[in-house]
Amino acid sequence: MTPHHHVSGELLTAYAAGTAPEAIALFVASHASLCAACRARLAAEEAVGGALLGAIAPAPLNDLLARTLARLDEPVAPAPAPPPRHAVLPPPVMRLLGGEPTWRRVVPNLEIAELPVRLNGNPAVLTRLAAGSVVPPHTHAGWELQLVLSGGYQADDGRFDRGDAHCADPSVSHGFRVDADAPCVSLLVREARIIPKTLRGRVFCWFTGA
Ligand SMILES: [Zn+2]
Numbered sequence: 001m002t003p004h005h006h007v008s009g010e011l012l013t014a015y016a017a018g019t020a021p022e023a024i025a026l027f028v029a030s031h032a033s034l035c036a037a038c039r040a041r042l043a044a045e046e047a048v049g050g051a052l053l054g055a056i057a058p059a060p061l062n063d064l065l066a067r068t069l070a071r072l073d074e075p076v077a078p079a080p081a082p083p084p085r086h087a088v089l090p091p092p093v094m095r096l097l098g099g100e101p102t103w104r105r106v107v108p109n110l111e112i113a114e115l116p117v118r119l120n121g122n123p124a125v126l127t128r129l130a131a132g133s134v135v136p137p138h139t140h141a142g143w144e145l146q147l148v149l150s151g152g153y154q155a156d157d158g159r160f161d162r163g164d165a166h167c168a169d170p171s172v173s174h175g176f177r178v179d180a181d182a183p184c185v186s187l188l189v190r191e192a193r194i195i196p197k198t199l200r201g202r203v204f205c206w207f208t209g210a
Contacts, residue, residue, distance in 0.1 A: 003163035016045035023119035029092040034163035109133040137175035142191025144168045151184035
C-alpha cells in the first residue's frame with residue numbers, strides 16, 4: 001500500500017544532509033523504506049547535496065595525493081551485514097535491534113519495546129496497541145512522530161495505515177482509535193511527553209508513561 005502521509009521536506013533535508021538527530025534519522029529512514037515517493041525525494045536531495053560538494057574548489061593535487069596514498073595502508077572495513085528481514089519491522093529498525101524486539105506490557109492493551117536511540121532523553125519505542133484501543137485526546141509539548149508498521153487507526157486528524165508518518169507538533173490536538181480487527185504496531189519518536197486533555201487521558205499517561 002502506498003502511504004498517504006509523508007515526512008516533511010524539512011526532515012528529509014536534515015536526513016539527507018546528515019544533520020538529523022539519530023532518532024529522527026531512524027524515523028525518516030524507516031518511513032522511506034516503506035515509501036517510494038520519499039525515497040525519490042531523498043535521492044533528489046542527495047543529488048543536490050552531491051552537486052554542491054562537487055562545486056567546492058578541489059584541494060591541491062599534492063595534498064589530495066598524499067592523503068590518498070596514506071589511506072592505502074589503512075585496513076578496509078568490511079561492509080556491514082544486511083539486517084535480518086522482518087515481516088513488520090523495517091530494515092533501519094532491524095539494523096538497530098538485530099532480532100526480535102523485547103516487548104514489555106505497560107497496561108493490558110499496550111506493549112512497548114525500547115530502542116537504543118533517544119530524542120531529548122526520550123527513548124524511541126515500538127508500540128503495540130491491541131485491536132480497538134483508544135488513545136485519549138492529547139496535545140504535545142514537542143514533536144511526536146509516529147510511523148504505522150502494521151494495522152491502522154482512525155485519528156481526529158486523519159486515517160493512518162502501514163507506512164503512514166503521523167507527525168504532530170505542539171499545535172496539534174488529537175486522539176485515535178485502533179481498528180477493531182487487528183493490533184497496531186508503530187515506531188514512536190517524540191521530543192516530550194504528551195499533554196492529556198481529559199481525566200481519562202491523565203490516567204492513561206500515568207499508567208503508560210506516555
Ligand atoms: Zn513518504
